[in-house]
Amino acid sequence: MGWVVSIDSAKCTGDGNCKDACPADVYEIKNKIAVAVNVAECLGCESCVEACEVGAIKVTEE
Numbered sequence: 001m002g003w004v005v006s007i008d009s010a011k012c013t014g015d016g017n018c019k020d021a022c023p024a025d026v027y028e029i030k031n032k033i034a035v036a037v038n039v040a041e042c043l044g045c046e047s048c049v050e051a052c053e054v055g056a057i058k059v060t061e062e
């Protein structure tokens with residue numbers, strides 16, 4: 001079992017709030033878009049979902 005992190009790149013503003021909120025260092029900001037580069041480390045805590053001001057992130061169980 002793992003977690004799937006989906007980022008709506010059309011909504012993402014690249015502000016990095018998800019990266020700052022994530023305790024597992026899952027995110028990098030590349031070309032002003034958040035990318036879940038380290039999704040294997042995701043804890044499913046949804047801190048990133050709460051931190052995202054534009055509702056661009058969904059975290060679901062695999």
Ligand code: SF4
Nearest residue numbers: 022042043045046048
């Ligand atoms: S759910 Fe938690 S651990 Fe997973 S990417 Fe979001 S903030 Fe990081």
